[in-house]
Amino acid sequence: MxxxxxxxxxxxxxxxxxxxxxxxxxxxxxxxxxxxxxxxxxxxxxxxxxxxxxxxxxxxxxxxxxxxxxxxxxxxxxxxxxxxxxxxxxxxxxxxxxxxxxxxxxxxxxxxxxxxxxxxxxxxxxxxxxxxxxxxxxxxxxxxxxxxxxxxxxxxxxxxxxxxxxxxxxxxxxxxxxxxxxxxxxxxxxxxxxxxxxxxxxxxxxxxxxxxxxxNCGFDVAWSAPFVEKWAGQPLKNIALSTASDGEFRAGECMLTATGIEGGGVYAWSGSLVKTCASQGQAKLFIDLLPDWSREKVLAALSVSRGARSWSSFLQSRLRLTGAKWGVLRECVTPEVMSSPIALTNAIKALPIALLRPRPMDEAISxxxxxxxxxxxxxxxxxxxxxxxxxxxxxxxxxxxxxxxxxxxxxxxxxxxxxxxxxxxx
Ligand SMILES: Cc1cc2nc3c(=O)[nH]c(=O)nc-3n(C[C@H](O)[C@H](O)[C@H](O)COP(=O)(O)OP(=O)(O)OC[C@H]3O[C@@H](n4cnc5c(N)ncnc54)[C@H](O)[C@@H]3O)c2cc1C
Structure with a gap:
């Protein structure tokens, strides 16, 4: 036999x-x-x-x-x-x-x-x-x-x-x-x-x-150590996500983790993101932090003087942008972007997150x-x-x-x- x-x-x-x-x-x-x-x-x-x-x-x-x-x-x-x-x-x-x-x-x-x-x-x-x-x-x-x-x-x-x-x-x-x-x-x-x-x-x-x-998997992101310490394990709720800054944004939620980002809102795009990581070595995920606000409304809110207020209290009072949303914005934009109302509006409506690679297959939902x-x-x-x-x-x-x-x-x-x-x- x-x-x-x-x-x-x-x-x-x-x-x-x-x-x-x-x-x-x-x-x-x-x-x-x-x-x-x-x-x-x-x-x-x-x-x-x-x-x-x-x-x-x-x-x-x-x-x-x-x-x-x-x-x-x-x-x-x-x-x-x-x-x-x-x-x-x-x-x-x-x-x-x-x-x-x-x-x-x-x-x-x-x-x-x-x-x-x-x-x-x-x-x-x-x-x-x-x-x-x-x-x-x-x-x-x-x-x-x-x-x-x-x-x-x-x-x-x-x-x-x-x-x-x-x-x-x-x-x-x-x-x-x-x-x-x-x-x-x-x-x-x-x-x-x-x-x-x-x-x-x-x-x-x-x-x-x-x-x-x-x-239906998460992705690795090179978060800074202070970011991980403060925001890992925090959810981002009431956001929309896309694979292009001017593309279709889909409502969803996700979770910030010590190694990157995961959750339903990310899984919805993971098919094309995995392919992009494979073909280009990395991929970008764009997050609209205020999907209920139009670009014009965000820009108008940011076009007043910040005065002596800190960025976090300014964005909290003008846009009600707080918690992990503020944390991830701060992590992903440069001081130059923060000081330009137009650039900051663009970042809030389509924040680019650089994805290094998918999480290992064994962790994936499917x-x-x-x-x-x-x-x-x-x-x-x-x-x-x-x-x-x-x-x-x-x-x-x-x-x-x-x-x-x-x-x-x-x-x-x-x-x-x-x-x-x-x-x-x-
Ligand atoms: C955390 C998590 C949450 C999920 N939640 C949902 C959800 O809410 N809704 C949804 O639609 N989907 C969900 N899924 C996905 C869903 O569970 C799977 O798509 C589904 O179970 C696949 O079914 P299947 O029968 O094809 O394979 P499996 O369920 O994987 O079953 C395959 C079976 O084959 C056996 N097997 C494999 N190799 C061998 C071998 N060589 N010899 C003998 N036996 C073998 C395994 O032991 C296993 O029992 C979830 C998945 C995960 C991981």
Whole structure:
């Protein structure tokens, strides 16, 4: 029996391949995150015998972590606006929403006892603002339908016959299902189970893969030591952000950190900022510190004599520009800019922050890159490997935070689940 690519020495040494028939399920799903579980939902509902494998002691760990922030499941905006949030994958991600729309996702959560509500931002959350009750109900329903879970089964790759090789507590085993779904996640928060190790395995099989990169991530900024001491950990609220001083500014919030800047307002632009850092060595983020004030109004307020007042008390009294907003303005402009009303107005309405690099991928909310559209058919089956499907964050698409990630992850699980059912039926 041939051994897996990635674990040859261990497999040869262990020499403990197990090939008994009961280990060969009809359907194997590797990855018990939301994509894999959603495919298991679809297939088990149609009566298929499904075994879910995961390398961790329990599944859905990143889903549970997302629950710490309230579990932003989806967004309530109209479907055409919702669809425009996705990039990559040859712009075909919105087609998955035909299989599971944001509204269908809400209904699905409701059926599992986790009714949702629309927050003031339009984002959709379960009333309990956490993932654990939803995940518990979901796993219980899957088990009741006969889905089996094999945890602590780390997938290593393929043997020479296309069998799936796992390591379980030091024991090697190989299984050969009739169809398999890889739902292995991206490459961030590796301690929760998704580490992108699958990239090399699939590339060796000729699968086209775009390199994984941080998405929805923070950036490093060379703040001065006094700035870090005073302002690290402080939020910037009621601001707008852009990647160009004269470009579209989007309302948001962010957090000043010891190493730079992070938070939803930054994540919204992180896709293009990561690319600019890669191509130009650094990038600029522009912050409108007073989005509710027109440029003219700011200029008029600054065009009076400061007199003996300090800059901070002048800006506080004239513009109500205080706290971390004042701190970051002071950090990023020169004394010459401060003393010119026009230049200071420009800085307040589009403060340039020099971003050195994205924070490491492991810290990112999600990763871009992954299995490319052309490597898969419309059922998300690998063209190079019939019977082998992929779903979730491991595909080469991207979206901002706001519930768009989980919606597409789960919708892709539905698409793959139906695709596998059709494949098995044929
Ligand atoms: C802090 C944080 C907060 C987030 N909040 C939100 C939010 O509020 N809303 C939102 O839409 N999105 C959010 N996300 C993103 C969302 O959680 C992910 O996009 C989603 O979990 C990806 O689902 P997935 O099933 O594709 O992969 P994952 O959830 O990563 O699951 C993949 C599974 O595969 C297993 N696995 C990987 N490799 C192997 C292997 N070789 N062998 C066996 N098993 C393996 C892993 O153990 C894991 O269980 C958040 C992410 C983070 C990090």
């Amino acid at each position: 041939a051994a897996c690519r990635l674990c040859l020495p261990r497999f040869v040494a262990a020499n403990t391949f197990m090939t008994s028939p009961e280990l060969h399920p009809v359907v194997a799903i590797i990855g018990a995150g939301p994509a894999g579980l959603m495919a298991a939902d679809v297939l088990s509902m149609q009566g298929f015998s499904v075994v879910v494998y995961d390398g961790m002691p329990s599944g859905g760990r990143k889903f549970l972590l997302a629950g710490r922030g309230g579990l932003n499941l989806t967004h309530s905006e109209p479907l055409d606006a919702f669809s425009r949030r996705y990039s990559g994958f040859d712009d075909t991600v919105p087609q998955w929403l035909d299989a599971m729309s944001p509204q269908a996702l809400r209904t699905w959560a409701d059926e599992l006892g986790a009714a949702t509500f629309v927050g003031t931002s339009g984002r959709v959350f379960p009333h309990e603002m956490k993932a654990a009750p939803l995940l518990r109900g979901w796993l219980a329903r899957l088990r009741a339908r006969g889905v089996e879970f094999r945890m602590r089964h780390r997938w290593q790759g393929f043997d020479a016959n296309g069998g799936l090789c796992f390591l379980n507590a030091g024991d090697a085993l190989t299984v050969k299902p009739r169809a398999c779904l890889l739902a292995l996640g991206g490459g961030s928060w590796s301690r929760l189970g998704s580490d992108g190790a699958w990239v090399d395995v699939l590339m060796a099989k000729g699968v086209e893969i775009a390199p994984l990169a941080p998405a 990763t871009s890159g992954g299995v490319m559209r052309q490597a898969l058919d419309e059922n998300l089956m690998l063209r190079a490997m019939p019977g082998m499907f992929c779903a979730g964050e491991m595909l080469d698409w991207d979206a901002p935070t706001g519930g768009y990630l989980l919606t597409a992850v789960m919708a892709s699980g539905v698409v793959a689940g139906h695709g596998m059912a059709r494949y098995l039926a044929s």
